[in-house]
Amino acid sequence: MFAELNLTGGASAKPQHLQSVVEAAARLGYSTVAITTVVDLSAKGQEIKRPQVPQFLLENPPKVQGSGKPLKILTRLTAIITDPSHGNKMRTGLECYDIIAVMPKSEKVFHMACMDLDVDIIVIDGTERQPFYFRHPSVRGAIARGVFFELSYSPAVRDAAARRSTISNALSLTLVCKGKNVIISSGTDNPLYLRGPYDVANLALLLGLSESEGKNAVSSNCRAVIIHAKTRKMAKGVILTERLGDPGGGERDAKSTVEAKRGADEVEEVAAAVAKDEEVEEGPAKKKSRKK
Numbered sequence: 001m002f003a004e005l006n007l008t009g010g011a012s013a014k015p016q017h018l019q020s021v022v023e024a025a026a027r028l029g030y031s032t033v034a035i036t037t038v039v040d041l042s043a044k045g046q047e048i049k050r051p052q053v054p055q056f057l058l059e060n061p062p063k064v065q066g067s068g069k070p071l072k073i074l075t076r077l078t079a080i081i082t083d084p085s086h087g088n089k090m091r092t093g094l095e096c097y098d099i100i101a102v103m104p105k106s107e108k109v110f111h112m113a114c115m116d117l118d119v120d121i122i123v124i125d126g127t128e129r130q131p132f133y134f135r136h137p138s139v140r141g142a143i144a145r146g147v148f149f150e151l152s153y154s155p156a157v158r159d160a161a162a163r164r165s166t167i168s169n170a171l172s173l174t175l176v177c178k179g180k181n182v183i184i185s186s187g188t189d190n191p192l193y194l195r196g197p198y199d200v201a202n203l204a205l206l207l208g209l210s211e212s213e214g215k216n217a218v219s220s221n222c223r224a225v226i227i228h229a230k231t232r233k234m235a236k237g238v239i240l241t242e243r244l245g246d247p248g249g250g251e252r253d254a255k256s257t258v259e260a261k262r263g264a265d266e267v268e269e270v271a272a273a274v275a276k277d278e279e280v281e282e283g284p285a286k287k288k289s290r291k292k
Contacts, residue, residue, distance in 0.1 A: 001031050002029055002222075003032040003034075003222035003223070004025050004032070004033045004186060004194070004218075005033070005034040005076065005099065005121070005185050005222055005225060006036050006150065006185035007025065007033055007034065007188070007189065008038060008189045009021070009035075015054040015056070018053075018054060018189075021188075022035075022057060022062060022071065022073065023062045025071070026062040026063060026064050026065060027062075028065065028194060028196040029064065029065050029066055029197055030064070031064050031069065031072060032072040032073075032074065032222070032226070033072070033073055033074070034073075034074040035051070035053050035073060035075055036076045036187075037049070037051055037075070037076070037078070039078070040080040041079050041081055041082075042080065042081070042083065042086060042105075048077065048079070048089065048093050048094065050096050051097055057073060058073060061073055074099060074226070075099070076097060076098065076099040076100070077097040078123060079100075079101070079103070080102075080103045080105065081102055082105040082109065084109055087109070087116070087117055090102065095233065098226075098229055099225065099226070099229045100121070100229070100232075101119060101122070101150065102122060102123065103123040107131075107132035107133070110122070110134075111135070113142070114139065114142035114145075114147065115138065115142075115145075119147060120147065120148065120232065121147070121149070121225060122142060122147060123149075123150045124149055124150060124169050125169070126152050126156065126166035126170075126187075127155050128162075129165050129168060130169045130172060134176045135176075136176055139176045139177050142181065143177065143180055146181075146228045148182065148183050149182050151184050151185075151217075152166070152184075153184060153186060153195065153200065153203055154187045157195075170206075170208055171208045174207065174209060175208065179208070179209050181221065182213065182217050182221065183218070183222050184200050184203070184207070184217040200214070200218050201217070201218055
């Protein structure tokens with residue numbers, strides 16, 4: 001499974017233009033894409049609106065090159081936050097999006113996104129030099145919570161100055177996170193700036209990732225982001241109850257244990273369903289390799 005989780009222009013792009021970008025991603029071999037709506041919460045009057053994806057794309061998605069299966073199209077919100085007070089707008093009204101991402105513009109907001117905000121992705125802006133340092137406690141907190149960091153390569157493709165900023169920010173991040181919980185996406189609405197998954201994996205070497213980490217950044221880590229997003233919407237928490245004063249030394253009531261495990265069971269079902277879809281997609285490819 002290869003995923004492109006940041007095709008921008010979800011709210012402003014024309015349907016025909018958005019269709020061309022999605023079809024280009026399918027031709028390059030991506031099995032899942034996310035159409036991103038970007039909202040700058042620091043601007044006055046900005047509100048989080050519902051995702052705007054053309055209905056014909058959802059009803060008749062293009063076929064993935066190689067497998068012939070329909071392309072999976074997800075919706076994503078990327079919120080640009082410059083002040084910690086803007087995080088209050090991220091508490092509600094996000095249920096209509098499949099993936100939630102945030103682009104912090106200060107160290108305080110970055111720490112808040114790593115430790116507190118209920119998001120799936122933290123975006124590292126590649127268009128300018130990062131104005132703060134990545135601290136180990138913040139990065140470790142995000143990794144422990146299952147939040148992923150996103151690096152976009154399209155700025156490096158478009159402009160030489162942005163290329164330096166992209167590589168510099170990426171090296172600063174990977175030096176702290178040790179290559180863990182990193183995904184790479186295009187962050188573009190132009191088919192010319194899209195690259196295939198294997199090209200992106202090779203590009204990851206310039207961003208401080210190893211060969212295996214580069215492949216994970218466009219495959220298994222993207223799958224983990226999707227699972228995290230689904231569990232965030234389905235299971236909010238698990239509570240275990242225990243009898244007090246039980247002479248048996250803390251035996252749990254069977255009925256309470258069953259109720260408490262429902263949230264965990266939902267998480268396992270989501271992970272199993274995604275893994276099953278991947279096995280179905282990878283099945284024909286494995287058979288061909290065995291014949292060879």
